[in-house]
Amino acid sequence: MIEFIPGFLFTWFAIWMLFAFLTNLAYPVVRRLLRDLHPGTASGLLFAWITLPAFTALLSCTLLFAPLFVLMSSEAHCPGGHCEITASGANMLGIPALVIGVWLLGSGFIVFKRYWLPAHRLAQQLKFAGRDEGRFVRLPSSSPAAFTLGWLKPRIYLTDGLLEQCSEEDIACILNHEEAHLRRRDNLSQLTARLFTIVLPTKLLERQLDDYNLLCEQACDLDATRFQPADEVAGTLLKVARLQSASLPVSALGFIGDHIEQRILSVLKLQHSDTSRLPTILLFTIAFAMVLVPAALFQWLVLG
């Protein structure tokens, strides 16, 4: 049965790539459906959409190989557990499967090295340089900044500059927003989403990842409106944006924070639709089709 592992892996990678390409092509339609939903629901559905190709490819591949596994484990068909004739074709895929496997592992390692390690090191240094104030770590800097850092045990960091220039209400709003990130584990989920996109070039999937980031931010903004009026939350967003914009050095020109307008409009929107029935049904239907279609095609084309 071990002879089928390279073939299985190769097929899984190939189907995963194909599904990732197809879901990326279909994304503009999905994007329209997500637009009117509550950002909390929409971010969950988009996360499912991003991770869908890998899981459905695995299930689909298992379905394709299931009859072979059954045959191989059958004593009548394969006495002694060896079946060289059937497995020879699968063995030919060993090298391509190995190449793709190494490439995927390498891509995963790059994501780890580029994102996990810097954040881990940064958290250590900020813990050392900052002062723990309970709900957040206070950083001695005159530049106004607030952020959540860390994958497994994230912490909130606020600078002296921000604390001095914002009112108590503003700080409460910022903390409510950042605490929503902690509860939702947004940093970790965004890294996970990143990992699931390694089968295609980053540029192709940048839009999905950027939208996922925006939806997470909007979900946290709306979470903050549970504790404070929407206009106060929107006002704080605008105030911090202005403070940060004013503090920027010339060297920073060119980096444009284009989410702020969409976030303020989302906070001020009177009602967000919580009915996620249609996109959820659509997502399950697509997932079901993705699992079954390759096996059905194989039956039709190869086995007649």
Place this chain on the structure above:
Amino acid sequence: MFKSKANSNTLPNLGELELRILNLLWEEPTLTAKEAHGRLASHSSANTVQSALERLYRKSLLDRSKQGHAFYYSAKVQRAELTSSLIGAVIDQLQVGSLEPVLSSFVDFAAEMDDDTLSRLEHMIQERRQQRTQNHD
């Protein structure tokens, strides 16, 4: 979140053990590697502590002088100086967006916010605030 690549090479490169050693040397002016290992009470071996001291020396964060067979290490930078430099480097990177992939900022640093858009948003927030106040009254 992942707008640009994390520029990890420009982050101040100090590990946890190195930071703990610096903390120790700000409390006790000079220590040998053996003394530092004893004071740290960590799972790190004496060799690991020795290597960390060596790295800190090469990064110009420590001074050392040889007395007998042993090197005596002392901090070359003050705590406030290093803290300020660490935070400064982090804020610089936050402002140019190179840290965006590894953290969630409350608001992205925005360099080119259009004044008209800002005014329009401000106006919308004011209107909403007035509505709320009127409803409250």
